[in-house]
Amino acid sequence: MLKFLPELEASILAGQKTQTRRPMDPQPEEYKPGEYKWQWSPGGNIYTSREHMPGLAELAPYVPGDRFQVQGVDFEIVSVRVERVGEISHEDAVAEGIEYDPSQMDGCKWLNGSRAIDAFARLWDAIYGDGQFEANGWVFVYTFKKVEGQP
Secondary structure (H helix, E strand, C coil): CCCCCHHHHHHHHCCCECEEEEECCCCCEEEECCEEEECCCCCCCCECCCCCCCCHHHHCCCCCCCEEEECCEEEEEEEEEEEEHHHCCHHHHHHECCCECCCCHHHCCEHHHECHHHHHHHHHHHHHCCCHHHHCCEEEEEEEEECCCCC
16 A cells, blocks of 8 residues: 655654555556556556546556555555646645745745746655656656545
């Protein structure tokens, strides 16, 4: 099931981190400029556009309704989508647990003096290796919530 770095677990338990990205494995191959071979379907079909492939997010290792635990607390995946890691928005970077520092320039700066997406890019490279954010691979994006009725 989903695992997290110990330093990210606190932000999950605090409700700051409600989203996570995981690289697709294998990555699709470029078929021709702008089109990719998606080869994950059960029948081995090859699709050249994620818009034409039915249920691409359904190929994710985890699906809505799956649960995982962080320090004994249950969480549930509520949605899955597919995108390139570099397509992350400001709001998604915040949902990834990038913390806002209101003491900086009218709240416009983020921890370590960077904007949320830049801070996320550094975190991504720290986890997956230098240059991986810039490589802009395909990822599954999981949104999750704490299961109600727990402390």
